[in-house]
Amino acid sequence: MKIVFLESTAQDIQWFRFYYRSVFPAGSAKARDKMKAIQATLAANPYAGHPSDTRNTVLEFSIPRTPFVIVYRVMPTQIEVLRLWDTRQGTEY
Structure with a gap:
């Protein structure tokens, strides 16, 4: 099934990339690989x-x-990703 990242994920993806590029670069490759595997x-x-x-x-x-x-x-023809949520921000996304 096709996976579509909605516009609501734009800032989340930016934060994900920034976090692994700047805050925790040692985990960047593994996080990227895990993300691909989950998709x-x-x-x-x-x-x-x-x-x-x-x-x-x-x-x-x-x-x-x-x-x-x-x-x-899950929609009839695709999976819509609403957020790539950093759980340290709480549970209200």
Whole structure:
């Protein structure tokens, strides 16, 4: 299934890149690889995430060994990524 990152993820992606470029560069390659692997997993298994505790219409997929979660919804023809959420910001995305 096709994965589409909505405009609502733009700042999140910028923060993700900045964090791994500037704050934690040692983890950059691993985080990028994990992100690619998760996208492949979601494309093959759209319901691999767990239901959100805060919004009943979305799923969450944690990126292992990072503070980030992919927040998404499954549509008939695509997966829409709503946020690439840094969980250190709390649970209200």
